[in-house]
Amino acid sequence: MIKTYFTITSILFITSLGWFPDLNAEVNKTEEVAPGVYFHEGDVGRRGHCNNGWIVFKDFVLVVDANFPSGAKEVIPKIRAITDKPIRFAFDTHHHGDHAYGNQVWFENGATIVAHEGALMEMKKYETGLFGSVPGRWEDTAKNREDVANSKLKPPTLLFRNEMIFDDGQHRVELLHFGTAHTRGDGFAWLPKEKILFTGDACVNGPYNYTGDGNITAWEKTLLIAQKLGATTICPGHGPSGDGTVLADQILFFNSLMAEVKKLVNEGKTEAQVKESIDAIKASLKKQDRLQRYVGSFFLDQVTQAYREITGTTGDKKKTASLPHKPTDRSTVIGRLE
Numbered sequence: 276m277i278k279t280y281f282t283i284t285s286i287l288f289i290t291s292l293g294w295f296p297d298l299n300a301e302v303n304k305t306e307e308v309a310p311g312v313y314f315h316e317g318d319v320g321r322r323g324h325c326n327n328g329w330i331v332f333k334d335f336v337l338v339v340d341a342n343f344p345s346g347a348k349e350v351i352p353k354i355r356a357i358t359d360k361p362i363r364f365a366f367d368t369h370h371h372g373d374h375a376y377g378n379q380v381w382f383e384n385g386a387t388i389v390a391h392e393g394a395l396m397e398m399k400k401y402e403t404g405l406f407g408s409v410p411g412r413w414e415d416t417a418k419n420r421e422d423v424a425n426s427k428l429k430p431p432t433l434l435f436r437n438e439m440i441f442d443d444g445q446h447r448v449e450l451l452h453f454g455t456a457h458t459r460g461d462g463f464a465w466l467p468k469e470k471i472l473f474t475g476d477a478c479v480n481g482p483y484n485y486t487g488d489g490n491i492t493a494w495e496k497t498l499l500i501a502q503k504l505g506a507t508t509i510c511p512g513h514g515p516s517g518d519g520t521v522l523a524d525q526i527l528f529f530n531s532l533m534a535e536v537k538k539l540v541n542e543g544k545t546e547a548q549v550k551e552s553i554d555a556i557k558a559s560l561k562k563q564d565r566l567q568r569y570v571g572s573f574f575l576d577q578v579t580q581a582y583r584e585i586t587g588t589t590g591d592k593k594k595t596a597s598l599p600h601k602p603t604d605r606s607t608v609i610g611r612l613e
């Protein structure tokens with residue numbers, strides 16, 4: 276099994292080194308999940324890329340996720356190999372670099388950038404000094420990624436609050452927001468005819484759950500709402516596509532993680548003691564075959580986040596505060612978006 280590693284400036288803003296396995300050999304291949312609907316699994320391990328989707332409407336192409344600039348440049352020729360229709364919209368499922376830093380590339384190719392309004396709010400807060408605040412993750416990432424250094428951050432300009440619908444009689448794509456999950460501005464792309472759901476990082480298929488910008492409790496609730504759509508094909512933010520069990524497994528992972536940590540909290544364990552029990556928690560989750568692939572290098576952060584949510588403590592904020600933005604007015608954001 277090939278293993279590769281991320282740096283701090285890499286896609287998920289991890290604060291420790293993480294090792295992700297290549298889960299299958301389908302990375303960088305275009306998959307037609309339904310007529311005119313495509314899924315492309317990005318190379319997260321080596322290049323930090325997210326997955327992409329695109330839907331070929333009668334008159335234009337809608338792309339799901341902007342990826343990093345290098346990811347956008349990887350995917351554009353693959354779209355062009357299928358259709359010469361204009362790429363008119365690129366939808367950021369959330370504000371993170373691996374999903375939104377390629378916006379400028381799509382813009383230069385004629386696209387308008389679409390996102391839930393929370394994605395723009397979080398982008399302003401965390402990603403950049405563009406809006407007059409201190410430099411953020413974009414500027415940090417640019418120090419280590421040439422593709423980012425050679426581009427610029429293009430924020431989304433076409434925003435939706437609850438939903439935005441594209442329908443030309445042939446294809447219907449509903450961009451939906453169900454509340455806080457991976458971030459406070461997550462959007463899903465739902466294709467009701469084909470029962471295909473593009474989830475962004477609200478649902479992943481592998482050990483990619485970064486919980487530092489979201490809320491696990493709200494996340495699980497949001498996924499349960501998304502599950503009611505009845506998708507039969509899940510196109511996740513990272514990892515291979517699959518059937519509805521991908522979403523079910525993602526929900527079970529958070530549910531089981533919270534249950535394990537709750538057990539320890541009820542026994543009166545402190546945060547430090549819970550962290551000491553990490554191997555036991557891991558072993559317990561891994562007993563369920565369906566959860567094994569979710570347990571990876573973010574596990575300690577996930578357990579810590581779970582502990583803090585359950586106990587209502589904030590802990591040492593250093594991990595997220597290594598990003599130079601103050602986590603001050605977040606409660607207002609949560610109030611508006613949850």
Ligand SMILES: [Zn+2]
Pocket residue numbers: 286325371373374476512513
């Ligand atoms: Zn991602």
